[in-house]
Amino acid sequence: MSGPERMAGLLMRVDLPRETPAPVWPEGTVVRGFRPTDAEHLHALLEHAYRNGGGSVAPFDVWLPRLLGDGEFDPATCFLVTSGDELAAASICWTSGFVKDLVVHDSWRRRGLGESVLRLAFRTFQERGAQRVDLKVEAQNAGAIRLYERVGMTVVGEF
Numbered sequence: 459m460s461g462p463e464r465m466a467g468l469l470m471r472v473d474l475p476r477e478t479p480a481p482v483w484p485e486g487t488v489v490r491g492f493r494p495t496d497a498e499h500l501h502a503l504l505e506h507a508y509r510n511g512g513g514s515v516a517p518f519d520v521w522l523p524r525l526l527g528d529g530e531f532d533p534a535t536c537f538l539v540t541s542g543d544e545l546a547a548a549s550i551c552w553t554s555g556f557v558k559d560l561v562v563h564d565s566w567r568r569r570g571l572g573e574s575v576l577r578l579a580f581r582t583f584q585e586r587g588a589q590r591v592d593l594k595v596e597a598q599n600a601g602a603i604r605l606y607e608r609v610g611m612t613v614v615g616e617f
Contacts, residue, residue: 466597469615470606474584474591481574481581483539484566487546489578492536497522499545500538507561512599515559530554535582537575539566547571555583557593560602576609 483489492500501522504515515521525531530552539547546566550559557579562571583591594617595602 467594467617468597468603468613469592469594469617470603470611471590471592471614472580472609472611474580474589475610478577478580478584481577482570483574484541484569484571487539487541487571489537489539489575492533492538492550494526496538496545497525500536500548500550503545503548503561503563504559506563512596512602513559513561525550528552530556535579537578537582539571539575541566547575549575549579551579551583551591553586555588555591557591560593572605573609576606580609 481489498518501515501518504513504521508514516524531550532553535551535553537549537551538545545563547562548559549557549561551557557576560572560575562575580591591611592614593606593611595606597616
């Protein structure tokens with residue numbers, strides 16, 4: 459194959475129901491929106507989560523201005539889950555109802571954080587009047603696809 463390998467991806471969607479189940483957070487965690495002082499920790503978590511694939515993140519000095527300057531960025535739709543000083547999980551969502559990034563630190567996996575962050579995003583967008591929430595995932599990322607299906611998302615397209 460010449461040129462860079464291309465990953466096949468899936469577009470997944472959830473049509474927002476009348477009532478989305480409430481997120482359940484592990485004991486000792488706090489959920490909040492993004493603050494500028496979170497930028498370095500959030501970028502480090504993205505780098506850590508994507509180090510073996512599943513996504514990518516630009517260098518910090520490129521990533522931060524792009525994030526903050528994007529017309530679809532709203533700190534209230536950037537969900538951070540902390541435990542003490544540790545950033546356990548995060549999701550950056552665009553105001554259009556799109557989950558741009560969802561990452562959980564290795565030490566916090568299998569505790570329901572990914573599912574809870576998605577449920578929070580769904581509820582937030584439902585309150586804002588959205589009819590659906592979308593995201594993209596690499597087709598070979600079976601664990602992520604199972605998570606998304608568990609919260610009611612279905613494949614609606616390929617890219």
